[in-house]
Amino acid sequence: MIILLILFQLQVDLNNAPAEEIKKLPISTGSIEKILDYRREYGYFRSVYELLKVIPPEEFRKIKYLVVIKKPEEIKDIPYYIERIQQRLASEERPSEVFMDEWQMLAINPMNINKAEIEDVLLLDRVNLVDAISVMRYIRKWGRIRYPSDMRAAPGLTSYGYRNIRDFVITSEPVKPPSAVGYTRLYTSWWSRKDMEDVGMPNIEEKIDYLNAMINDLSADTLTTYERVSASGWSDEEIQELKERLGSEVGDLDAMRYRRKTYLKTRLLYKNHLDLGLMAMEMPDGSFFPKGFIGLKNVGIVDGLYFGNFHVSLGEGVLFENTDDILSRVYSKAEGLFGDLTTTREFRTQGLGFRLSPSRFRITGFYSRAP
Numbered sequence: 001m002i003i004l005l006i007l008f009q010l011q012v013d014l015n016n017a018p019a020e021e022i023k024k025l026p027i028s029t030g031s032i033e034k035i036l037d038y039r040r041e042y043g044y045f046r047s048v049y050e051l052l053k054v055i056p057p058e059e060f061r062k063i064k065y066l067v068v069i070k071k072p073e074e075i076k077d078i079p080y081y082i083e084r085i086q087q088r089l090a091s092e093e094r095p096s097e098v099f100m101d102e103w104q105m106l107a108i109n110p111m112n113i114n115k116a117e118i119e120d121v122l123l124l125d126r127v128n129l130v131d132a133i134s135v136m137r138y139i140r141k142w143g144r145i146r147y148p149s150d151m152r153a154a155p156g157l158t159s160y161g162y163r164n165i166r167d168f169v170i171t172s173e174p175v176k177p178p179s180a181v182g183y184t185r186l187y188t189s190w191w192s193r194k195d196m197e198d199v200g201m202p203n204i205e206e207k208i209d210y211l212n213a214m215i216n217d218l219s220a221d222t223l224t225t226y227e228r229v230s231a232s233g234w235s236d237e238e239i240q241e242l243k244e245r246l247g248s249e250v251g252d253l254d255a256m257r258y259r260r261k262t263y264l265k266t267r268l269l270y271k272n273h274l275d276l277g278l279m280a281m282e283m284p285d286g287s288f289f290p291k292g293f294i295g296l297k298n299v300g301i302v303d304g305l306y307f308g309n310f311h312v313s314l315g316e317g318v319l320f321e322n323t324d325d326i327l328s329r330v331y332s333k334a335e336g337l338f339g340d341l342t343t344t345r346e347f348r349t350q351g352l353g354f355r356l357s358p359s360r361f362r363i364t365g366f367y368s369r370a371p
Helices: 002-010 029-042 048-053 057-063 078-089 097-108 118-122 129-142 148-153 159-166 193-199 204-217 225-231 236-257
Strands: 180-192 258-270 274-282 288-299 302-314 336-339 349-356 363-368
Touching: 029 048, 029 148, 048 057, 097 180, 097 258, 097 336, 118 129, 129 148, 129 159, 148 159, 204 236, 225 236, 302 363, 336 349, 336 363
Parallel strands: none
Antiparallel strands: 180 258, 258 274, 274 288, 288 302, 302 336, 302 349, 349 363
16 A cells, blocks of 8 residues: 555656656656657647557556656746747737737637637637638537647647647636736837937037027127128018027927837726727827727627727738738738727728627628728
């Protein structure tokens, strides 16, 4: 009894144990690497006898009672996923900003793959139509899947497609789902024109000093520029107008010496149905460019109902799309209606948009009147 208890405690969990523990098993290094490769490729072992696919029978007999198969731990590293998505925005082959916002929400609040449609899967980063259909067919064949890693067995699903899907899906609803999920991003920075003088930009301080000297010389109590301009036939009103124009230029240059850039974006999803968003970006002249929306999602036949700023994409952007994004050819454009918190200024839609799904039909409509 004591021997069996000790043996049970020493068993290695093939699905959840770190690589260091698996490397302690009394088999060859090559077999250890094959076990780890199998776990990375297929997600987890369903039975201890699956080891026979990667190691010889004599080694399997050595470790058969030293290993155990437990449910794989599905751990979501949300900050890592969001950071990885944000890095895409700065990459050369950048995706559309509106879809990046959706990916961030899915990283925080993953979709239930057992209830998803093909359009939902196609929304994910770099998931093509073949991979989406493969997953949906596999789920419909078996009714549902227990773990995200079950998708790896779907015929036709590529390893690349599986890796792009697995981090944004769950297979069952949480016992106590949070009432609200979301994120807030605040970015602010200051920069000085002085920092640019070393790279060939003109010295703005010298220009301001020169203009201030000219304004002083145009004063009536001086005998320099004012006297010469008056002798040339300028009236006092014209001289005063010139001083005001030079003063305006000084004000513009002075504002350019120090600039602030502020960007705020916040998104909130309440009870998986009420979608709220706000974005504000400070412009170079000190004014703010705002965007925002209130939306309703996944209620009956209503896939989406948005009031405010929204994004519409039909037929992968061929039939209709409102954006000034330059999208890399690496990405295909998802289709649907989404809240818009992007920095897009041209072709933006502002008003009311809806997307309905009665039976097998998809109905999209909107009214927009943007300034």
